[in-house]
Amino acid sequence: MVTTAPPPLSTGGFLRWSWRQLTSMRTSLILLFALAVVSIPGSILPQRGTNPILVDEWIEDAPTWGPILDSLGFFDVYAAPWFAAVYLLLFISLIGCVIPRAGVHWAALRTQPPPAPRYLTRFPGTIEWADPRSESEVLAAARDALKGWRIRAEDGALSAERGFLKETGNLIFHIALVGVLIGVALGGLFGWRGNVIVREGNGFSNTLTQFDAWGGGRLTGDMALAPFSFTLTDFRVEFSREEAQRGSPTLFQAEVSYQESPQAAPVREVIEVNYPLEADGAKVFLVGHGYAPHFIVRDASGAVLFDDSVPFLPQDGSFTSTGVLKVPDASPQLGFTALFLPTTAVDDIRGPHSTFPEADDPSVFLSAWKGDLGLDGGVPQSVYTLTTEGMEQIGLEALVPGQTWEFPEGSIEFTGFDRWASFQIAHDPGKEVTLITAILAMIGLILTLSVRRRRIWVKMESLPDGRTLVQVAGIAREDGGDATREIAHAARSLGAPAELIPEEDE
Amino acid sequence: MNGLAEASSAFIYASMAALTVAMIAFAVAFSGKRSAVPVTIPAGDVALLERPAPAPGRRASNIGMSVTWLATALLFIGVVLRGLWADRVPWGNMYEFSITSALGILLVFLIWSTRRDLRWLGLFVVIAALLTLGLAITVLYTEAAQLVPALKSYWLIIHVSAAIVCAGAFTVGAGTASLSLIRSRVESKNGGQVTGWLTNVPSTERLRTLTNRVLAFAFPLWTFAVIAGAIWAENAWGRYWGWDPKETWAFITWVLYAAYLHARSTAGWRGNVASWIAILGWISFLINYFGVNIFVNSLHSYAGV
Numbered sequence: 001m002v003t004t005a006p007p008p009l010s011t012g013g014f015l016r017w018s019w020r021q022l023t024s025m026r027t028s029l030i031l032l033f034a035l036a037v038v039s040i041p042g043s044i045l046p047q048r049g050t051n052p053i054l055v056d057e058w059i060e061d062a063p064t065w066g067p068i069l070d071s072l073g074f075f076d077v078y079a080a081p082w083f084a085a086v087y088l089l090l091f092i093s094l095i096g097c098v099i100p101r102a103g104v105h106w107a108a109l110r111t112q113p114p115p116a117p118r119y120l121t122r123f124p125g126t127i128e129w130a131d132p133r134s135e136s137e138v139l140a141a142a143r144d145a146l147k148g149w150r151i152r153a154e155d156g157a158l159s160a161e162r163g164f165l166k167e168t169g170n171l172i173f174h175i176a177l178v179g180v181l182i183g184v185a186l187g188g189l190f191g192w193r194g195n196v197i198v199r200e201g202n203g204f205s206n207t208l209t210q211f212d213a214w215g216g217g218r219l220t221g222d223m224a225l226a227p228f229s230f231t232l233t234d235f236r237v238e239f240s241r242e243e244a245q246r247g248s249p250t251l252f253q254a255e256v257s258y259q260e261s262p263q264a265a266p267v268r269e270v271i272e273v274n275y276p277l278e279a280d281g282a283k284v285f286l287v288g289h290g291y292a293p294h295f296i297v298r299d300a301s302g303a304v305l306f307d308d309s310v311p312f313l314p315q316d317g318s319f320t321s322t323g324v325l326k327v328p329d330a331s332p333q334l335g336f337t338a339l340f341l342p343t344t345a346v347d348d349i350r351g352p353h354s355t356f357p358e359a360d361d362p363s364v365f366l367s368a369w370k371g372d373l374g375l376d377g378g379v380p381q382s383v384y385t386l387t388t389e390g391m392e393q394i395g396l397e398a399l400v401p402g403q404t405w406e407f408p409e410g411s412i413e414f415t416g417f418d419r420w421a422s423f424q425i426a427h428d429p430g431k432e433v434t435l436i437t438a439i440l441a442m443i444g445l446i447l448t449l450s451v452r453r454r455r456i457w458v459k460m461e462s463l464p465d466g467r468t469l470v471q472v473a474g475i476a477r478e479d480g481g482d483a484t485r486e487i488a489h490a491a492r493s494l495g496a497p498a499e500l501i502p503e504e505d506e
Numbered sequence: 507m508n509g510l511a512e513a514s515s516a517f518i519y520a521s522m523a524a525l526t527v528a529m530i531a532f533a534v535a536f537s538g539k540r541s542a543v544p545v546t547i548p549a550g551d552v553a554l555l556e557r558p559a560p561a562p563g564r565r566a567s568n569i570g571m572s573v574t575w576l577a578t579a580l581l582f583i584g585v586v587l588r589g590l591w592a593d594r595v596p597w598g599n600m601y602e603f604s605i606t607s608a609l610g611i612l613l614v615f616l617i618w619s620t621r622r623d624l625r626w627l628g629l630f631v632v633i634a635a636l637l638t639l640g641l642a643i644t645v646l647y648t649e650a651a652q653l654v655p656a657l658k659s660y661w662l663i664i665h666v667s668a669a670i671v672c673a674g675a676f677t678v679g680a681g682t683a684s685l686s687l688i689r690s691r692v693e694s695k696n697g698g699q700v701t702g703w704l705t706n707v708p709s710t711e712r713l714r715t716l717t718n719r720v721l722a723f724a725f726p727l728w729t730f731a732v733i734a735g736a737i738w739a740e741n742a743w744g745r746y747w748g749w750d751p752k753e754t755w756a757f758i759t760w761v762l763y764a765a766y767l768h769a770r771s772t773a774g775w776r777g778n779v780a781s782w783i784a785i786l787g788w789i790s791f792l793i794n795y796f797g798v799n800i801f802v803n804s805l806h807s808y809a810g811v
Contacts (some may be wrong), residue, residue, distance in 0.1 A: 032765040045753040285744040426744040449722040
């Protein structure tokens with residue numbers, strides 16, 4: 001049990017004392033609390049893993065606290081050393097607790113139940129009667145009645161025990177939790193996840209350079225990527241027009257032409273939310289979508305400098321989308337920042353915005369810039385932002401599909417739009433381990449929480465008149481020692497007079 | 507089709523009316539003192555425990571139980587009609603989850619009450635169900651709509667129905683835990699004696715055992731709900747666990763109930779400390795349901811407030 005004595009002075013003694021403290025139930029309880037508490041900040045503060053942009057905004061808005069919290073790992077709680085410290089201590093405590101218990105349980109499984117106590121009548125609920133059968137007949141009947149129990153019979157007494165599955169389940173549960181941790185660690189070390197935006201008609205092949213964002217485990221090599229590829233042939237999306245949920249999506253569907261390897265024949269596949277594509281050990285998930293307006297930019301002489309669709313990022317549920325167009329081949333270089341509105345509305349407060357996600361009345365609002373795009377500075381730039389330092393604004397214009405805006409340096413035509421879909425491609429080699437051990441843990445839990453540990457004793461004593469005095473008693477390890485039900489059951493199947501057996505009162 | 511929606515609401519209002527009657531009946535029963543004293547009759551070498559005869563003060567709680575059954579039946583019809591109207595499982599948004607959870611609370615209580623006498627718990631359960639329904643119909647009410655694509659999965663049935671039953675069991679467990687704390691406090695003040703309505707509830711130790719029973723049932727089920735959610739998340743979002751606020755609070759709830767079970771087998775903690783942890787676990791469940799859905803930006807927040 002728990003040692004509360006102060007640590008002895010020797011190092012060995014101190015270590016032993018620390019180990020005993022760490023593996024005590026009280027410590028694991030405190031660690032469980034600590035785990036609950038340290039999990040909370042991650043649900044309140046934005047996290048780098050899920051929302052890096054929000055994290056940066058948060059730190060910008062709180063110049064004092066932001067950097068302090070950041071350096072303490074509060075924006076990446078579940079990877080923070082203090083979070084790891086808590087769960088690792090908890091798992092060490094768990095292992096230190098489970099291993100000795102497993103040994104004890106193993107030994108207990110192979111020993112007989114202890115002999116029956118001498119006087120059964122001191123136990124509450126003991127049932128006693130004189131039976132017309134002989135002692136050996138009663139003993140045989142008792143063995144029959146207690147089928148499935150572990151039995152020790154000697155000297156006119158029989159002790160029976162059951163409920164070992166309770167501790168077995170307990171051990172399975174705790175050991176399986178270690179398995180869950182191993183599965184999670186495998187995924188973290190060897191798994192990978194990448195995100196990519198693909199426009200309709202365009203393709204993706206599974207190599208590192210094609211991803212817009214990539215997160216690999218510490219031990220994931222490039223070799224881990226299977227050589228599959230796919231082309232987004234069609235993307236369908238529908239939104240509700242009913243008043244109650246106007247604008248909420250009712251259908252996302254990406255139709256792709258999938259090739260398992262460059263040599264393989266293309267196969268038509270449909271990817272939907274909840275229905276990912278299984279691609280050679282990885283899974284391709286549909287996670288988002290948006291519009292990609294198509295532009296043609298010409299110089300003053302009419303020569304085409306740019307002719308492509310550009311993915312715009314949705315900013316709200318009605319798909320008011322922003323994007324940037326860079327034309328480095330123009331001279332001077334041209335840049336455009338733009339709003340794409342699938343259903344156009346303009347008001348004084350919000351300015352130009354979209355009122356419905358479907359392209360009912362599409363338009364773009366453009367701001368044109370000329371000068372140096374800054375692409376040659378060697379500093380990596382985002383394709384979604386335009387650095388307007390060193391540029392001069394040409395003007396503003398709104399266009400609907402088919403319209404062209406002419407300005408002194410050239411022209412821009414808004415020809416229409418494509419859709420794009422964003423995919424998350426993930427490979428997690430640990431997830432099967434996690435799933436199997438999690439299910440084992442649940443089975444262990446059900447066993448340990450439903451099985452009851454009970455001991456039943458039957459004593460027999462031959463009376464002078466040839467009858468046998470039978471006593472049935474028992475004790476439980478749970479429910480405050482109350483084994484009334486088991487005693488009643490054993491006594492009934494042993495043939496005790498019905499009036500002696502208490503009614504079940506549950 | 508709107509006829510179904512109106513009928514559903516009508517049944518839910520009727521159920522709330524019945525629950526109010528049940529609440530009053532249980533309250534009346536609580537205010538009366540227990541008059542029956544258990545009598546032991548010595549019968550030779552056999553000691554038989556005779557059950558106390560039903561006392562007149564118990565009539566009110568019997569009425570409460572009957573009306574609770576009626577209210578549950580009405581609510582069940584209301585929930586089914588809502589599902590028929592929406593043409594899917596009736597837990598596609600917070601309103602629907604709430605009315606179905608209220609049904610869960612009542613069903614856990616009623617099914618358990620067929621196995622043992624739980625009339626003393628009725629007041630608590632009925633109040634919890636009434637509050638849930640009241641909140642649902644006043645604040646959370648939304649028209650039924652088609653599910654967003656992310657919810658179109660059979661895991662919606664498996665994952666959410668397990669969570670609904672857990673909502674019921676956690677609530678009932680929090681009720682018995684609270685009663686055990688109240689009773690224990692009064693006992694320690696009055697030298698082990700209780701008076702007034704507290705004489706109607708079981709002993710502190712019995713209440714603790716009952717809390718343990720219901721939570722030992724709920725905890726594996728909650729584990730299952732979390733695992734089912736993780737499988738679904740893996741299918742929908744590409745990872746089985748991503749520390750989304752909903753997942754985080756489900757984890758916190760799980761850890762707290764695990765702590766409760768550990769406390770139950772730790773000397774010195776198995777009494778009031780364990781009861782407090784059971785209540786904390788329930789609060790964390792509520793935070794996960796209301797707090798995360800309403801205040802936090804979570805992947806789960808599409809569930810239409």
